[in-house]
Amino acid sequence: MARFAHLELPFLSNCFAGKLTMKENFFRSMTWLHTWVGLLVCWVLLLIFFAGTMSYYRHDISLWTKPELHQNVIQDYNASKVQSELSKAQSYLSQHANNARDWRINFPTDRKPYLSYSWQTQPEEGQRRGKFIEHVVMQEQDEVITDVRQSKGGNFFYRLHFDLHYMPAKIARWIVGFCSMFMLIALISGIVIHKRIFKDFFSFRRNKGSRSWLDAHNVSSVLALPYHLMITYTGLVTLMAMYMPWAAITAYDGDTKAFRQELKNRPAQVIPLGESAKTIQLTTLLPQINQLFDNKPIRQIVVTNPGDKNSRVSVYKDTGETVTDRRVATIFNAVDGTLLNKGLEPNSAAQNTHDTLIALHTGRFSGPLLRLFFFICGVMGCAMIATGTLLWANKIRQKQHKQINQGEKASFGLRLVEGLNLTFIAGLPLAASVFFYANRLLPIDMVNRAQWEANSFFIALTAIALVACFKRTLAVWRYVLALSGASLIAIPLLNALTSNSDLLSNINQAQWSLVGFDIMCVVIGLSILFARRKLLSQQLKQPTGRRAATRLKDPMVIQTTATTSKEA
């Protein structure tokens, strides 16, 4: 190092003056980085993590939010019935969706356990896409359900976790990308500053104030660390072509559309010729499809430009539990039935890597148990973010302990952080349950119903934010937690009262998505009430401390917490 001493860099001279080794200095700057990078984006990140975690059960939530579909539609894929289902589908679609832009026949899969016909109407002038209409087939197969309430369902949470809301998707995705990048930095710097990863692996010392928050932060981070790294990194990968478009722009002369088309191995858009031609009977393609698919289940059949001379049939395989997110279509000419594209997987290492990474992020391939594990890890991610910011607030309040006791106001920064904590940590579960209540209680024929469901989510959050502007005491925390716990526990009751099935009848009919939804709500509600009780018992132990942080008297805290500012 002496070689550089004459440069008189302030950073280096500080380092020598304070007799700090390079290593300590490095740790200190890493700690600084971890604290501030984490704090800056943590509430948006919490929202993203929360919504993303819910998205693992996106289809189950969607199903729950459409009680019209709860009876007589749940069915399994049955290879022997595909033929008759397909011919019925075609005649139904040609009757009801004559002038559509495309037809989609969706076979039941594990995640979307019902057969449905859907189509896209011709887009209106100036629009890129037409309207999507979906009719779900009843078990008897001669009837369809057309009157499904307007609801975004699970897609609301799915969209929320990368498109946010009330803003153009593009801006939202940039914000989300920015936050994810910060998250990645926070994770890596967190690993660096956590010197006792293995020694403290199982340590959770409860009822020790700030020490406990730090332990909880460490435990939730370390246990699911592979998951956290994976989800953050792959999250960035999902939108990498948007964040870093330059390679594609250079290689494709600015035509990023062409890049995406080649990346996803999609055929160029099929433009209708305007001459009508009869669409082939889809069932005649079945033997060929079964041979190509090795008799594996079909997930979806799409007919583009039905009734036009230039029309295609694309068939998608149900990829089941293979770890890939690729949708490669097997394509036929829809008029004469010639095979145009076998849909073989491209043999490119880069593409395979990309698809595997995306699959890891979305978890679409995962079975029920792995899905539950993903969900648990996601919850741990939320806990990691929440405990991190609570820890920060605790520590700062402790620093200002003396002034506050003398009757001074807490600093603006602290009040802001505590307010945001209350809003997001206690508010998000409440807002989600308000969303579910709105789904069942808003009038069915309300204008913009789906949007009002989403609005109710944000109204609940805003209400708590308003309360947080004036009061952030433990009492408010307990009140909000009690409310969200109780409302989540009452979800099965709500379901029983507002749909024609209930928990018991669903168990009887083996509709596990619905059963799972109800039980999950109760479990989460109970754990929220448990957290509330913990807050209560802590307060009783220290009757003088009205606020969370004033309870903390442990002198160890300052020495052991990650920030080493005191040492300086």
Add this chain to the structure above:
Amino acid sequence: MMLSLLGFSYIAFGLLALAMFSHHREVLGKAPSDKQSRRLSITGWLGLALIYWGCTLDQGVAYGSIIYFGLLATSGLLVIMTLSYRAKFMPYAMTLSAIFSTTLFVIR
């Protein structure tokens, strides 16, 4: 099969925790000798390796590896819960999950 592996990884993590001085004392009321400690930790790590092997054997390398991390996170969380709320119950919990997992493994 996966549930039985969950039970086994609970035991493996339990052993690793018992290999640590403070947790051992908390659970069993006495400090472990160096030899004991080393033995416990070797068994624990071996167990984790075996569970990985079981996962890949049962579910294939790709799916098995992913679910392995899920198993570890969940069972680790359970061990931590036991240690911090019912430390003395730890040996019984491990015995119970040994019985449970072995039964599941045999009848599968």
